[in-house]
Amino acid sequence: MQKLALVGLGASGLFALKELAGANVEVHVFDVGPSYDKRYACPIDQGKLTVCPPKACSYCAPGQSAGSWNDFKVILSASPVIGGRLFDLVGEKELQRNLDIVRQTILHHAPVEIPVVKPNAEDLEWIKKKATLAGMTYHYQELLHCGSDNAPAINTSILNEIVEKGPNIHFHWDTKVLSVARRAERFVVQYDRYRKPGEEQEDTFDMCVISVGRGGATWLTQQEFYKALDIHPGQVDIGVRVETSCHFTEEVDRRFYEPKLYYRSRHSNDVVRNFCSNPKGFVTPENHRDYVLVNGHSKMYEKSENNNFAVLVSKTFTRPFKDPQLYSQTIAKIANMLAGGGPLIQRLGDLRAGRRTKSLANNLIKPTLEAECGDIALAYPHRIVESIVEYLDALDKICPGIANDATLLYAPECKSYPDSISVSKNMETNVPNLFIIGDSSSWTRGVGQAATSGLLVGAGIKQKVHDDKRVPQSV
Numbered sequence: 365m366q367k368l369a370l371v372g373l374g375a376s377g378l379f380a381l382k383e384l385a386g387a388n389v390e391v392h393v394f395d396v397g398p399s400y401d402k403r404y405a406c407p408i409d410q411g412k413l414t415v416c417p418p419k420a421c422s423y424c425a426p427g428q429s430a431g432s433w434n435d436f437k438v439i440l441s442a443s444p445v446i447g448g449r450l451f452d453l454v455g456e457k458e459l460q461r462n463l464d465i466v467r468q469t470i471l472h473h474a475p476v477e478i479p480v481v482k483p484n485a486e487d488l489e490w491i492k493k494k495a496t497l498a499g500m501t502y503h504y505q506e507l508l509h510c511g512s513d514n515a516p517a518i519n520t521s522i523l524n525e526i527v528e529k530g531p532n533i534h535f536h537w538d539t540k541v542l543s544v545a546r547r548a549e550r551f552v553v554q555y556d557r558y559r560k561p562g563e564e565q566e567d568t569f570d571m572c573v574i575s576v577g578r579g580g581a582t583w584l585t586q587q588e589f590y591k592a593l594d595i596h597p598g599q600v601d602i603g604v605r606v607e608t609s610c611h612f613t614e615e616v617d618r619r620f621y622e623p624k625l626y627y628r629s630r631h632s633n634d635v636v637r638n639f640c641s642n643p644k645g646f647v648t649p650e651n652h653r654d655y656v657l658v659n660g661h662s663k664m665y666e667k668s669e670n671n672n673f674a675v676l677v678s679k680t681f682t683r684p685f686k687d688p689q690l691y692s693q694t695i696a697k698i699a700n701m702l703a704g705g706g707p708l709i710q711r712l713g714d715l716r717a718g719r720r721t722k723s724l725a726n727n728l729i730k731p732t733l734e735a736e737c738g739d740i741a742l743a744y745p746h747r748i749v750e751s752i753v754e755y756l757d758a759l760d761k762i763c764p765g766i767a768n769d770a771t772l773l774y775a776p777e778c779k780s781y782p783d784s785i786s787v788s789k790n791m792e793t794n795v796p797n798l799f800i801i802g803d804s805s806s807w808t809r810g811v812g813q814a815a816t817s818g819l820l821v822g823a824g825i826k827q828k829v830h831d832d833k834r835v836p837q838s839v
């Protein structure tokens with residue numbers, strides 16, 4: 365039987381395993397996290413901590429499968445712009461077919477009934493008219509919002525089914541893959557325990573699937589095979605997390621949960637978009653080891669009186685600049701520096717007036733995350749700040765009141781994406797038998813398409829194992 369290493373068990377890795385369970389291939393899965401049944405809820409939500417721990421936190425840092433454990437919103441529509449770029453790789457029909465499998469799998473394993481949010485004809489007419497009048501473009505999407513509180517049960521149930529069906533699968537939890545290197549036509553994987561290192565081991569595989577997410581993007585660039593890949597620089601999104609009263613957004617929340625609205629900035633022509641809405645949700649820190657971003661989540665049961673969502677300005681760079689990730693991390697670190705180490709918060713009215721926020725004592729909107737009052741304009745480039753304010757003014761025509769002076773902006777909310785790696789329709793790179801899936805390939809940007817890339821690779825490998833007699837057998 366051929367041997368395959370799967371490096372990283374987040375959204376994409378899990379759905380690859382779903383396909384590979386019971387297949388004629390010996391799969392070894394490596395993940396730095398503990399087994400799913402030992403993963404815990406956010407210690408702040410449990411009331412055990414009041415602030416984030418100083419080290420990167422396994423609850424929301426992207427190195428640890430954040431989105432399928434935190435908020436767990438799944439975009440179910442095949443779109444050329446939302447959730448990733450698989451539309452360009454496999455086409456609308458194939459993407460939708462796989463997203464439907466993701467939908468059925470999650471609904472089947474959910475401990476409670478989770479409604480699919482699907483706008484009706486009247487909602488669509490309403491938003492298209494409103495968006496046009498506001499100078500925005502609406503993109504259709506159906507979605508599932510599972511909630512942070514349902515995530516552990518869903519992930520564990522999917523994994524249990526895989527374990528039952530898959531005696532061919534071997535798990536290496538709490539294990540960091542140190543390196544993957546080609547040796548002739550095979551792959552040598554070196555690994556060690558993550559929390560208590562000191563027992564380095566290596567093994568050789570016929571095939572390798574890399575699914576390390578955005579958190580593993582830097583690790584990926586350090587691998588021996590990286591220079592052999594066909595790559596193009598990735599994109600960055602720089603923006604803020606907006607927190608406002610849920611009364612300003614209740615009509616769009618009720619009709620869409622999260623309408624995807626794109627806008628082109630008048631002064632810079634940059635694309636600005638909303639992302640990750642959390643009606644009645646909470647703003648949360650996203651704790652990386654040397655900087656802290658902001659994010660948001662919401663739950664099925666516990667609710668706040670606010671809505672939070674990101675407004676992001678997308679940037680791609682051309683030669684000679686080649687490190688968009690460093691660019692966004694540097695901006696994030698400046699914002700943290702001004703805030704004494706964590707996120708900054710500012711009233712929209714103060715940002716417009718060119719002054720720092722000093723206190724939120726009498727502010728109409730009460731923040732759900734404690735952050736340092738300050739001035740985002742001191743950390744962000746002018747064109748980004750202008751584009752964010754323009755976006756909120758346009759959105760105010762759809763959600764009257766949202767561009768209120770009291771609306772809160774948290775920074776930094778930055779998303780950097782790994783380099784885009786050329787792959788075939790089954791996610792195989794130009795290095796034979798090396799597959800890169802999920803956010804680490806840069807073809808996906810959310811749980812739905814990451815899971816889809818897992819299904820694509822799983823099906824592709826089963827076919828390859830069946831067909832391809834050229835792959836050498838393990839000894």
Ligand SMILES: Cc1cc2nc3c(=O)[nH]c(=O)nc-3n(C[C@H](O)[C@H](O)[C@H](O)COP(=O)(O)OP(=O)(O)OC[C@H]3O[C@@H](n4cnc5c(N)ncnc54)[C@H](O)[C@@H]3O)c2cc1C
Nearest residue numbers: 372374375376396429430431437541577802803810811814
């Ligand atoms: C706070 C937060 C909230 C989010 N919320 C949503 C949401 O609601 N909806 C949505 O669609 N998207 C959301 N996202 C984005 C979403 O998390 C990603 O798009 C998705 O998880 C990508 O899946 P993936 O499999 O590529 O990577 P991940 O899910 O990040 O999985 C990567 C896995 O690789 C492991 N790993 C990394 N390096 C190594 C190594 N060297 N050795 C061993 N294991 C390794 C990690 O432990 C992790 O388990 C959110 C992201 C964040 C940070």
